[in-house]
Amino acid sequence: MTALTTTCDVLVIGGGPAGMAAALAARESGCQDVLILEREAELGGILRQCIHTGFGLHIFEEELTGPEYAARYVERVKAAGIAYQCDAMVISLSAERVVTCVSPSHGLQRIKARAVVLAMGCRERTRGAIGIPGTRCAGIFSAGTAQRFVNLEGYMPGTRVVIVGSGDIGLIMARRMTFSGAKVEAVVELMPYSSGLTRNVVQCLQDFDIPLLLSYTVTSIRGKDRVEGVIVNKVDENLRPIPGTERAFTCDTLLLSVGLIPENELSRAAGLELDPMTTGPIVDESLQCSAPGIFACGNVLHVHDLVDHVSLEAEHAGRHAAAYAMAKRDVGDVNAATHHSSRIVVRDGQGIRGLVPQRVSAEALRQGPLRLTFRPDRVYRDATLLVEADGVVVNRRKKRIMIPGEMVELTVKPEFFVEKFPERELSVRVDA
Amino acid sequence: MLDVLVIGGGVIGCSVARELSRWQLRVALCERGTDVCVGTTKANSAIVHAGHSAKPGSLMAKHNVRGNALYDQLCADLDVPFRRNGSLTLCFAEADRPKLDALYMDGITNGVPGMRIIERDEVLRMEPNINPEVVAALHTPTGGIVCPYELTVALAENAAMNGVEFHLEAAVEGLTSIAGGGWLVHTGKGDFRTRTVVNDAGLYADVINNMVSSKQLRITPRRGEYWLIDKAYDSAFTATLFQLPSAMGKGILVTPTVDGTVLLGPTAEDIDDKEDLGTTLSGLDQVLKVASLTWPSLPRRSMIANFAGLRAHLSSHDFVIGEAPDAPGFFNAAGIESPGLTAAPSIAEELCRRLVAALQPSARSDFQPKRPPVQRFREMTDAERAAAIARDPAFGRIVCRCEMVTEAEVRDAIRRPVGARTVDGVKRRTRAGMGRCQGGFCMPRVLALLSEELGISPLAVTKDSSASTILTSRLDGVKEQSK
Numbered sequence: 001m002t003a004l005t006t007t008c009d010v011l012v013i014g015g016g017p018a019g020m021a022a023a024l025a026a027r028e029s030g031c032q033d034v035l036i037l038e039r040e041a042e043l044g045g046i047l048r049q050c051i052h053t054g055f056g057l058h059i060f061e062e063e064l065t066g067p068e069y070a071a072r073y074v075e076r077v078k079a080a081g082i083a084y085q086c087d088a089m090v091i092s093l094s095a096e097r098v099v100t101c102v103s104p105s106h107g108l109q110r111i112k113a114r115a116v117v118l119a120m121g122c123r124e125r126t127r128g129a130i131g132i133p134g135t136r137c138a139g140i141f142s143a144g145t146a147q148r149f150v151n152l153e154g155y156m157p158g159t160r161v162v163i164v165g166s167g168d169i170g171l172i173m174a175r176r177m178t179f180s181g182a183k184v185e186a187v188v189e190l191m192p193y194s195s196g197l198t199r200n201v202v203q204c205l206q207d208f209d210i211p212l213l214l215s216y217t218v219t220s221i222r223g224k225d226r227v228e229g230v231i232v233n234k235v236d237e238n239l240r241p242i243p244g245t246e247r248a249f250t251c252d253t254l255l256l257s258v259g260l261i262p263e264n265e266l267s268r269a270a271g272l273e274l275d276p277m278t279t280g281p282i283v284d285e286s287l288q289c290s291a292p293g294i295f296a297c298g299n300v301l302h303v304h305d306l307v308d309h310v311s312l313e314a315e316h317a318g319r320h321a322a323a324y325a326m327a328k329r330d331v332g333d334v335n336a337a338t339h340h341s342s343r344i345v346v347r348d349g350q351g352i353r354g355l356v357p358q359r360v361s362a363e364a365l366r367q368g369p370l371r372l373t374f375r376p377d378r379v380y381r382d383a384t385l386l387v388e389a390d391g392v393v394v395n396r397r398k399k400r401i402m403i404p405g406e407m408v409e410l411t412v413k414p415e416f417f418v419e420k421f422p423e424r425e426l427s428v429r430v431d432a
Numbered sequence: 433m434l435d436v437l438v439i440g441g442g443v444i445g446c447s448v449a450r451e452l453s454r455w456q457l458r459v460a461l462c463e464r465g466t467d468v469c470v471g472t473t474k475a476n477s478a479i480v481h482a483g484h485s486a487k488p489g490s491l492m493a494k495h496n497v498r499g500n501a502l503y504d505q506l507c508a509d510l511d512v513p514f515r516r517n518g519s520l521t522l523c524f525a526e527a528d529r530p531k532l533d534a535l536y537m538d539g540i541t542n543g544v545p546g547m548r549i550i551e552r553d554e555v556l557r558m559e560p561n562i563n564p565e566v567v568a569a570l571h572t573p574t575g576g577i578v579c580p581y582e583l584t585v586a587l588a589e590n591a592a593m594n595g596v597e598f599h600l601e602a603a604v605e606g607l608t609s610i611a612g613g614g615w616l617v618h619t620g621k622g623d624f625r626t627r628t629v630v631n632d633a634g635l636y637a638d639v640i641n642n643m644v645s646s647k648q649l650r651i652t653p654r655r656g657e658y659w660l661i662d663k664a665y666d667s668a669f670t671a672t673l674f675q676l677p678s679a680m681g682k683g684i685l686v687t688p689t690v691d692g693t694v695l696l697g698p699t700a701e702d703i704d705d706k707e708d709l710g711t712t713l714s715g716l717d718q719v720l721k722v723a724s725l726t727w728p729s730l731p732r733r734s735m736i737a738n739f740a741g742l743r744a745h746l747s748s749h750d751f752v753i754g755e756a757p758d759a760p761g762f763f764n765a766a767g768i769e770s771p772g773l774t775a776a777p778s779i780a781e782e783l784c785r786r787l788v789a790a791l792q793p794s795a796r797s798d799f800q801p802k803r804p805p806v807q808r809f810r811e812m813t814d815a816e817r818a819a820a821i822a823r824d825p826a827f828g829r830i831v832c833r834c835e836m837v838t839e840a841e842v843r844d845a846i847r848r849p850v851g852a853r854t855v856d857g858v859k860r861r862t863r864a865g866m867g868r869c870q871g872g873f874c875m876p877r878v879l880a881l882l883s884e885e886l887g888i889s890p891l892a893v894t895k896d897s898s899a900s901t902i903l904t905s906r907l908d909g910v911k912e913q914s915k
Contacts (some may be wrong), residue, residue, distance in 0.1 A: 039830065046665070051774055089830045100814060104825035108818035126870040128534035128660070133711040136739060138895035138902050151874060154910035155890060180907060223901035240711065254889040265833075266666075401914045 004262030009033035009325040011113035012316070013090050013266065018314040019119035020073040020297025023392055026117070027080050036077070036084035036110070037101050038117035043077065043084060044070035045121055046144070047307065048153045052172055054199070058308035064357045069307060077091050079113055093266040095291040114325035115293045118267060119318050120283065124169070125259035134221030134230075142258040143169040145408040146193020147176065156180055158253025162230050163187040164218050166194040166201070168305065168405075170257020175204035175254075184208070184211070185208070185249045188216045188232050193379050195259070197305055217241055218254070227252050262305045270294070278354040279301040281394055282340070285357050286320035287313070290340050295321045302356050302373070307408050344422050346372065349388065349429025353377050353404075360426060368414035376402040376430060384431040387412060389422035402430075434458050435628035435791055437776045438596075438861070439533070439640055441468035443773055444765050445632035446587035447780035453594035454784075458624070461588075461596055462619050466898055467857040468623035468850060469584035469906055471634040473773070474860070475658070475709070475741030478689055479598065480576035481771040482519060482549065491751040495775035495782070499575055501521060509801045510586035513690040516743050519575030519672040520555065522726060531676050535570055558836055561668050561730050575672055576691065579690050580773055581860035583851070587775055591805045591848035593821050594796075601898060604633070607762075609641050614761060615644075620900040626789060628761040630783060631654045635706045635744045637766035639890030649766055649857040653706045653742040656698025656717035658884060659723075662691035662734040662868050673726050673857075684722040686730075691863065696723040696730070698741065701892035711740045739889040743769035751775070753791075763787065807844065810836040834867025834875040842878060846885040855879060856896040879903075 010026040012019045015038030018253035026034045044046065045053070050066030057063060060072070077084065088103035097113045139158060141149075146157045147169060159182050163170045166189040174184045187205060192215050205212050213232065219241050220231040230252045233241035262280040264272075272284045273290035281289040283317040288295050290387045298310045343359035354372045364370055380402045387395040387410070395416040402408055410428060413429040438445045441463030449461045465471065465572055479653050480503050486493035505515035523532045532549060539547045548571045555562060555569045571589055596801035602621035607629065610616055617624045631640045638649040672687040699715045716738055724730055747753065756762045763786065765779050772779075809817060809827060821828040826840035845852045845861035852858040854867070860879050865871030865878065879902060883890045894900045 030851065037835070041770045080622075087829055089833070091836065093829070102817060102821060102828045104491065104829065106819065106829035107821045108814055110814070124872050126736070126868075128870050128885060129733075129735055129868075131716060131738055133713050133716055133738065135710040136709075138887055138900035145872050149903065150907060153876065153890075154881075154907040156907055159902055159904050161655045220710065222710070224707055225897045296867075330628060 005098070005110045005112055008035045008111050008113045010035075010115045010117065010321045011097075012036045012100070012117040012119055013093070014038065014045065014085065014119035014121060014298075014359055015084055015086070016119060016121050016298065017070065017310050018116065018121070019045070019430040020077050021147045021311040021314035022119055022297055022318030022321065023082050024073070024076055024080060025305055026322035027082055030324035031322035032083050032266050035097075036082060037088045038084060038086045039089040041086050043074045043086065049144075049148050050172070051151045052176070055307050057341070058306070059311055059393040062215065063147070090266060093270045095270050095272070095294070098382050101171070115321040117294065117321045118294065118296040118300050119268065119298050119314060120263045121301045122260040122303055123407040124256070125261055127256055130258050132218050132221060136220070137223040139223065139253045140221065141226035141255055142252070143167070143173045143255045144237065150176055150180060151377050156182065157180060160185060160251040161253045161255060162249050162251045163229040163255045163257060165189060165256055165258035166196050166212060167257035167259060168196040168200050170255060171196045171200040171204040172421035173255055173257070174210050175208060176206050178210070181237045182253075184210045185251055186213055187378045188210045188215050188218060190235060191215070192402060193405070194334050197405055198403070206208055208278055213423055219246070219321055221254060227254050230254060243317050260299065262303065264300060267296070267300070275346060275354070275358055278356060282345055282358040284340060285361060285370060287357065288320060288324070293324050303352055305405070306399050309407070345425045347425055347427040348374065349386070349427040351380065351430030351432065352428050355428060362421070365417060365422070365426070366414055368412065370412040372410045372412055373407050374410070374426065374428065375404050375407055377404065379403050379428055381430055386408060387416060388427045388429065389417060389420045390425055392420045393415060433614065434460050434624055436538070436630060436787060437462065437615070437626040437630060437794070438630045439617075439632055440632035440637075441588065441598070441635050442472070442473035442632060442679050443469070443587070443776045444473050444634075444779055445630070446591060447776040448589045448593070448630050448632060448765070448783050449596045450591040451780040451784040452787065453596050454796060454799045455788060456796050457791060457793045459596045460599060460624060461591070462599040462602035462617070462624070463603065464601065464620070466600055466853050466894065466896065467860070468588045469581045470896065471583050472742055472744055473580050473634070473675055476580060476743075476770065476773060477685060477687065477695065477775070478577055478580050478654070479584065479672055479685070479687060480514070480578050480625060481774045482547070482572035482575040483542045483771070483774075484535050484572055486542060486771060488538050488541040491753055492771060492775065495751065495778040496771040497543050499771070499775040499778035500576070503576060503578065503780075506777050507583070509823065510582045510583070510590055510803045510860050511579065511805045512586045514576060514578045514909065516574060516576040516668050517569060517671050517688065518573045518913055519674060521570040521572070521674040522555070522562065523676055524725060526567055528676055529568065532570055535676070539570070539572065544572060544574065547571065559669055559671060559673070561727060561729065562673065563725060565745030574676070574689050575685060577672060577687060577690050578773070585861055586803050587889050588850040589848055590801070593803070594799055598850045604640060607640070609644070609759070611664070628763065628787060630763045630765065632644065632765045632768075634768065637744060637764065637768070641764055641766060642757065644759040644762050647756060647757055649746060649752065652702050652745045652747070653704075653708070654745040655659070655701045655703050655708065655715075655742055655770070655914055657706045657711045657719055657738050657740045658738060659716065659719055659735050660737045660739070661694040661696065661731060662736050664696050664734060665731060666692040668694055668727070669902060673804055675722070675726060678791050684719055686726045691776050691866065693736065693807050702745070706742065709736045709740050709742065715740070728909045737870060745769050751777070751779065753779060754786060761790070765829040778877065787801075805845075807841060808840060809838045823857050831877045832862070832867065834862035834869050837862045837874070839865040839881065843885060846882060852882070854894050855882065855902065858882065898913050
């Protein structure tokens with residue numbers, strides 16, 4: 001049995017907030033043949049399990065829960081008649097935009113798309129990845145897995161909890177577990193600052209008197225069958241545990257919120273160029289990847305703090321994907337060699353991590369404005385951001401505070417470049 | 433009355449049980465864990481050793497070389513991934529060349545075929561990612577890699593197909609000899625009367641032996657810590673890379689695995705607690721430090737897991753195989769540490785030969801040596817995938833994204849003979865949860881499938897041991913869904 005190859009104008013991989021917003025924007029740009037492939041049983045992505053509020057303040061100017069925010073997009077997708085399949089997992093993608101997908105109802109499908117939007121989201125960093133020593137007993141969960149058990153399946157994964165890492169999901173889960181009758185003993189953060197949003201530190205920890213131990217790490221997990229406790233140590237400036245600073249916590253559960261990683265297995269297999277800092281694809285101002293006609297948005301491109309920003313970014317990708325698909329080009333006719341290589345490189349300078357987009361055309365800079373995003377490498381107060389064109393400072397901007405837990409936006413305007421226009425490189429650095 | 437009761441469901445016990453199932457014997461296996469392959473077999477280097485590092489004249493040497501030779505047929509019969517990737521024992525100092533020569537000579541004495549000492553340039557041509565400071569290496573083409581749990585599960589399934597009874601959570605609490613011959617074995621799952629006993633109890637083989645024999649054994653758990661590197665580094669090396677051995681073992685190796693990951697380890701540390709499978713900061717650091725000599729650019733940021741295994745070490749440092757001198761009908765396979773995995777098929781042959789001599793059974797005409805092939809979605813072509821989904825739509829629902837495991841495979845792993853009862857049991861059989869997200873996405877779905885297939889509450893599903901429950905309570909106010 002061989003799968004038939006069908007075609008599609010804009011194929012969106014992932015039906016979470018990014019995928020739905022991209023599909024809607026593609027449709028609104030006039031593209032009729034849009035298809036969303038979602039691997040879960042329903043559209044909505046990770047928002048389905050984020051039952052806390054705080055979503056939609058920018059886009060809807062009201063405070064919604066995750067499922068409410070998702071539902072608004074699901075309704076729009078349905079109203080627009082956009083085709084979607086759930087339980088449909090893409091298992092391969094080629095640079096020529098041939099997608100292979102499997103699902104129980106549609107079997108194995110091969111779809112050749114004029115444009116592809118990557119919207120696969122991200123996954124959580126694991127205990128193994130950060131190398132916490134100790135036993136491999138039950139009771140160790142990523143914060144997102146625990147959130148799924150509590151919010152989607154209605155089960156408690158523990159009664160006495162220590163949370164490692166102060167990422168937003170960990171902070172949200174500290175409050176969620178407390179609401180549900182568990183005792184959260186502490187949140188342990190390796191860095192001297194929280195990696196989550198300030199509002200979450202206040203609303204999820206401080207309001208519940210949950211201690212946040214900064215510059216601490218878990219040095220051992222104890223327990224044979226189920227977690228019995230953890231040992232934490234203070235760390236030095238090189239983030240190495242300091243002997244003699246051990247503190248023991250008795251607990252039956254350890255939740256990890258130690259970072260999110262864009263899920264780029266498909267992108268890597270398609271040969272897309274990835275950015276070692278964001279770990280997402282390298283994109284230009286249209287959010288197009290190194291392979292022509294493939295666009296990326298949302299957490300697969302770089303990890304966001306706010307879903308509203310994901311939606312806005314995804315609309316941008318969806319519009320460009322639609323334009324690409326509708327340009328009446330035969331699939332695969334763009335010369336990849338002249339694609340990203342002619343662009344100006346956007347480079348992280350001192351103190352800056354993960355500038356997106358990483359490539360930009362001269363036209364985009366001339367026409368402007370261009371929105372860049374990044375994270376600072378640590379907390380900065382009253383620092384100046386310097387924009388440089390080929391190493392020459394063209395703009396300075398004061399920033400009162402920048403923290404790694406909150407993505408920073410920087411708008412680059414054509415007037416920056418009156419004296420000096422970048423030929424090769426545009427960079428941003430912090431002058432602390 | 434049983435003819436043979438095998439104690440222990442590790443690779444040795446399951447190999448012995450399968451070997452015995454070729455004969456008209458009533459065989460049972462009891463295992464204290466919730467699954468086969470939960471002791472020393474589950475966490476080791478997964479290497480099929482060539483046989484040059486075992487002491488000439490030892491049982492280790494004999495069964496290593498013989499066991500190695502049996503692997504091709506065994507893994508073909510059981511549909512278990514096995515690769516003769518060859519091994520290199522690396523020498524990093526001119527002064528150490530005599531040690532390399534001595535290893536070569538031991539290999540010759542042990543009967544290891546095809547060995548060669550090769551020089552730096554050839555080593556680096558074979559394995560360009562090795563530290564260029566390497567001086568020379570011993571190349572042993574018969575070295576291989578296998579997945580120890582796939583193998584052990586396959587042995588158990590095949591033994592069960594051929595009539596062996598499996599009793600899980602049946603820890604042996606005592607043995608009594610029966611007047612006129614045979615043994616009464618008391619376990620957590622009742623008593624067994626049996627003509628003979630085979631003690632394959634791994635770390636606890638001393639405890640079992642010492643219940644019946646005055647020739648006491650003392651097994652020391654020797655802990656080895658490991659790191660596992662993401663399969664993005666699948667192509668870093670072809671061969672298994674040893675450094676010249678030290679007194680505490682074969683040293684820290686770097687090896688590809690049959691699953692595409694790269695394994696670093698083990699340390700060797702004698703400890704007191706036979707249950708302490710914890711890794712330590714210092715042990716894990718040591719692995720990285722020593723492995724960096726072999727692989728200077730090893731990607732510290734691409735680790736997916738760390739774990740520890742315990743070797744069943746006897747101070748005599750050789751296998752104890754055969755009938756206890758003062759306990760007729762009680763056979764030991766004790767002190768089975770490295771190269772125990774390699775030696776398993778040969779040890780099973782040897783013990784079976786002795787049991788057949790003692791019990792005088794006839795051969796079975798209906799022994800089925802082949803395990804039905806396991807359907808592995810990730811190994812199928814797209815045409816095969818399309819056909820599989822058409823046959824069973826559950827092949828179209830991917831449960832584990834990282835390792836591409838489908839719902840059909842998870843259900844099959846639970847339904848097969850000696851099937852999975854726990855999340856880790858599913859993981860060992862299907863690889864669901866073995867990948868880079870370490871079960872973050874698939875564990876809740878595997879848990880739900882176990883609950884459904886086994887007909888138990890999600891609250892009763894365990895990770896591994898019977899006390900390792902995952903969920904602690906129903907959320908207040910949640911109504912049960914009626915099915």
